Amino acid sequence: MRFVRKSLTAVLVEKNLINNEQLREARQRQQGAKLPIQDVIVEMGFVSEKDMLEVLSNVFQMPIVDLKGENIDANVVNLISYDIAKRYGVFPLRNEPENVVLAMSNPQDIIALDDLKLLVNKSIQPFLASKSDIAICIEKYYHVDDSLYDLLKNIAEDSSVEVAASGSAKGIVQSEMLQAECSPVVRLVKVILSDAIRNRATDIHVEPQENFVEVRYRIDGYLKNILKIPTEMYSQFVARIKIMSNLDIAENKKPQDGRAEIMFKNRKIDLRVSIIPTYYGEKVVLRVLDPQKSKIELSKIGFSPVEVGMMQTLFTRPQGMILVTGPTGSGKTSTLYAALGFVKNETKNIVTIEDPIEYLMDGVNQIQVNPKRDVTFATSLRSVLRQDPDVILVGEIRDSETAEIAFKASLTGHLVFSTLHTNDAVASISRLYDIGLEAYLIASSVVLIIAQRLVRVICPDCKSEYVPEAQERAKFEQSIKKLNIEKFYKGKGCKECGFSGYFGRTAIFEIFQLSKKVQDLISQKASAAVLTQEARNTGMKSLAESGMEKVALGISTLEEVARVAVVDMPIDAPEQKTKREKPLILITDDEDNIRKLVAMRLKTAGFDTIEAINGVEALEMAVRNHPDLIVMDVMMPLMDGFEATKQIRSKLETASIPIVMLTAKGDANSEVQGLDAGADDYIAKPFDGARLLARIKLLLKKKG
Numbered sequence: 001m002r003f004v005r006k007s008l009t010a011v012l013v014e015k016n017l018i019n020n021e022q023l024r025e026a027r028q029r030q031q032g033a034k035l036p037i038q039d040v041i042v043e044m045g046f047v048s049e050k051d052m053l054e055v056l057s058n059v060f061q062m063p064i065v066d067l068k069g070e071n072i073d074a075n076v077v078n079l080i081s082y083d084i085a086k087r088y089g090v091f092p093l094r095n096e097p098e099n100v101v102l103a104m105s106n107p108q109d110i111i112a113l114d115d116l117k118l119l120v121n122k123s124i125q126p127f128l129a130s131k132s133d134i135a136i137c138i139e140k141y142y143h144v145d146d147s148l149y150d151l152l153k154n155i156a157e158d159s160s161v162e163v164a165a166s167g168s169a170k171g172i173v174q175s176e177m178l179q180a181e182c183s184p185v186v187r188l189v190k191v192i193l194s195d196a197i198r199n200r201a202t203d204i205h206v207e208p209q210e211n212f213v214e215v216r217y218r219i220d221g222y223l224k225n226i227l228k229i230p231t232e233m234y235s236q237f238v239a240r241i242k243i244m245s246n247l248d249i250a251e252n253k254k255p256q257d258g259r260a261e262i263m264f265k266n267r268k269i270d271l272r273v274s275i276i277p278t279y280y281g282e283k284v285v286l287r288v289l290d291p292q293k294s295k296i297e298l299s300k301i302g303f304s305p306v307e308v309g310m311m312q313t314l315f316t317r318p319q320g321m322i323l324v325t326g327p328t329g330s331g332k333t334s335t336l337y338a339a340l341g342f343v344k345n346e347t348k349n350i351v352t353i354e355d356p357i358e359y360l361m362d363g364v365n366q367i368q369v370n371p372k373r374d375v376t377f378a379t380s381l382r383s384v385l386r387q388d389p390d391v392i393l394v395g396e397i398r399d400s401e402t403a404e405i406a407f408k409a410s411l412t413g414h415l416v417f418s419t420l421h422t423n424d425a426v427a428s429i430s431r432l433y434d435i436g437l438e439a440y441l442i443a444s445s446v447v448l449i450i451a452q453r454l455v456r457v458i459c460p461d462c463k464s465e466y467v468p469e470a471q472e473r474a475k476f477e478q479s480i481k482k483l484n485i486e487k488f489y490k491g492k493g494c495k496e497c498g499f500s501g502y503f504g505r506t507a508i509f510e511i512f513q514l515s516k517k518v519q520d521l522i523s524q525k526a527s528a529a530v531l532t533q534e535a536r537n538t539g540m541k542s543l544a545e546s547g548m549e550k551v552a553l554g555i556s557t558l559e560e561v562a563r564v565a566v567v568d569m570p571i572d573a574p575e576q577k578t579k580r581e582k583p584l585i586l587i588t589d590d591e592d593n594i595r596k597l598v599a600m601r602l603k604t605a606g607f608d609t610i611e612a613i614n615g616v617e618a619l620e621m622a623v624r625n626h627p628d629l630i631v632m633d634v635m636m637p638l639m640d641g642f643e644a645t646k647q648i649r650s651k652l653e654t655a656s657i658p659i660v661m662l663t664a665k666g667d668a669n670s671e672v673q674g675l676d677a678g679a680d681d682y683i684a685k686p687f688d689g690a691r692l693l694a695r696i697k698l699l700l701k702k703k704g
């Protein structure tokens, strides 16, 4: 049986809820808004949500449900995932034997009904409810913040990170864990991990502040702000991290340490997890440990071939003390592992005592220090010595007891490696006096001290020659002459290096080989100045000189050597974004007059603007300036608006910046393509300034 029903708009006009003029306006607005006409009419305030609902119910013969009055079972969220509910604008109400009852706001959405039927494998019994009530229910019952949803929607889906199975965490039952697998928080954690690893982050800091939670990555030694996550969901975020790393999710007053294992592109990656309660909540630091690094060779960390040869000779000695020094984060562990990798063979018993064990090495016995169980450096070292070791690595020498045992061991047939926290190689000697070692013991056991730092390596993709200013050269004139450096390089900044101009790091060294004469001087307790002079007489290079060799080879920059070896500047870059007074809008268009026009309009309306003339520039400015919104033209040379939008969306750092695309009039194809690429809205050219402004304000408001 078939009956002709009146169209919705005809009924609205007939009932005098809307006049023809308003209908025309609504239709105009509907173009480009991608909304059903009833939503546009309600949004424009012509018809109330309640009246519209009644008309819809009449026209489409669908009963209305009052969600506010419904007694909703919290388990209904298991029927349909959050994404699906959000995408189709539906909220599940009941799971009945024959069908699933749900609320929807658009009764004409046949596709949604068909899709949902397939998904739940049952028939669907739909009820009408207002769009806003459905949205409220979704947020309430799925516990998710809208901005988070938008972020996850925008960022290219990346399922390449998988959490390796770890035993069930304390205080959580298995079913809850399974249910959590598909929750937005779980996805957020995954997205952050894969984004961080892809961007070469060595640490991920998650820091609760007063109004939001800041996520930062450390890349090449520098911390960089990446995104803010809403405070409301932070407890779930921390709980997820705790589950992954087998920590107690009920404990939030004490520091906790743990480990988690994840798979990224078929590569196993370890995470060292540290959680500390701070004023606004628990701060989480995840250290990313790539097991590949335990296989690093001496020649790959930055030593010259001559230096590698010299060290390899020393490492084949049957006994002696070898020290690596430098502040935290200077790459000492890599050097020690490379050294162990070299000395390691089947004929040797190698034991390490570490706190913590960073990388696991095949063929090496590694001991984790645990003072709670009386496994300290000193006690372990005593035990280890009873097991006939050839090579011992003592993670750090902090106290006289450990120092005493380690140094004596290095005189009695053991090759011992260890680290100290000192600024330069010679300073290690006085540090050892301070710890309480006798001069003769130091003089007779130490064979080599390496002080090291890490300098950033110029990005190979944007490396270019430049002429340094006199002031920049001044500190290094001697080395420049001595090494005959004529060409200087630095990175201009490109997509590959996150516009920093650097990609990766390498070490620079001060290598202090203890000659017979130096040993005599130490026995006589000679001053550091005298020891330094003697070391330099026999060819020891300073850190700055070692750094300048890297400059001569075009590996690093004057700026880096100055920062690391001359002034010892703190490593955190002063690039923190301060709160802006006016929103900053990035306008991207290759046509000068359009850019200027938009900029003028926006400035008058109280915005700050910056301009880019193509997609490549837009991408760079998005990363460097973090604008609050981007206006993006489609057709541009070098990189078009679609590609730029896609790339901006693929990085967490820029993924949540709203983008308004400027399309050619009537080009429906590019509208779809724009939205697919991740644009939030589009507006056809030639555009009406007031309309563009309204769209921009709406998007900024939505972003908050």
Ligand SMILES: [Zn+2]
Residues within 6 Å of the ligand: 459, 460, 461, 462, 463, 491, 492, 493, 494, 495, 496, 497, 498, 499, 500, 501, 502
């Ligand atoms: Zn680059």
